[in-house]
Amino acid sequence: MSRLTQLTPATAVGTSRDLLSDLVSRHGRVGDMVSTMAHSPAVLGGYLQLSRSMKRAKLNRKISERISIAVQVQQGCGLCLDSHVDAARAAGIEEDEIGLARAGTSADPAIAAIIALGLRIYRDPQGITDEQILGLREHGYSDREIVDVVGIVALNILTGAFNLVAGLRPEPNPAS
Structure with missing residues (x-):
């Protein structure tokens, strides 16, 4: 059982709501980790930026x-x-x-x-x-x-x- 609640674009606020709304509009849904990370727009934003950046890694x-x-x-x-x-x-x-x-x-x-x-x-x-x-x-x-x-x-x-x-x-x- 999760210790933290999952958020949706309807329950998140501010930047987290915007980030979740964008992700849901592009992908249809978000996973448990991302929806739970939305409690902190800093953590969610940092995760998304690092994740996107690492897709450009040279390493196979x-x-x-x-x-x-x-x-x-x-x-x-x-x-x-x-x-x-x-x-x-x-x-x-x-x-x-x-x-x-x-x-x-x-x-x-x-x-x-x-x-x-x-x-x-x-x-x-x-x-x-x-x-x-x-x-x-x-x-x-x-x-x-x-x-x-x-x-x-x-x-x-x-x-x-x-x-x-x-x-x-x-x-x-x-x-x-």
Whole structure:
């Protein structure tokens, strides 16, 4: 059960009402997280801006979804984890690689290295070493792709922490 109420364009006020109205007019509906974020126009607006910006990331989506999976396993947001696993499948990532991403790695050493960076950013950004960044460059990652990982992790921290605070959880699977 959610700890916070969900808002609609009719129940939200000010900027949140405007943001929700725009989203509903463009997409038909908004998810539980977005409708609950509307309690804070600053949080909702920040989430929307960062989310849109990260769609322009240079880092390959198949890699960013694996980083997101690894971070959400650590953070413990089931709603985000399910969403990123679904997105990984939609992007064509095989189940064995999804399983490895859950474990914070990949069979591909270059992808394993960038996932490791994402997890280090999440857990201990002060512990990132020059050697780790050099290793990423040796795997062919650009500075832009390395910086994109910071944005991916930041977006995951925001959404995961929000969902955990709000008490938002995945819907039970009736087939289970």
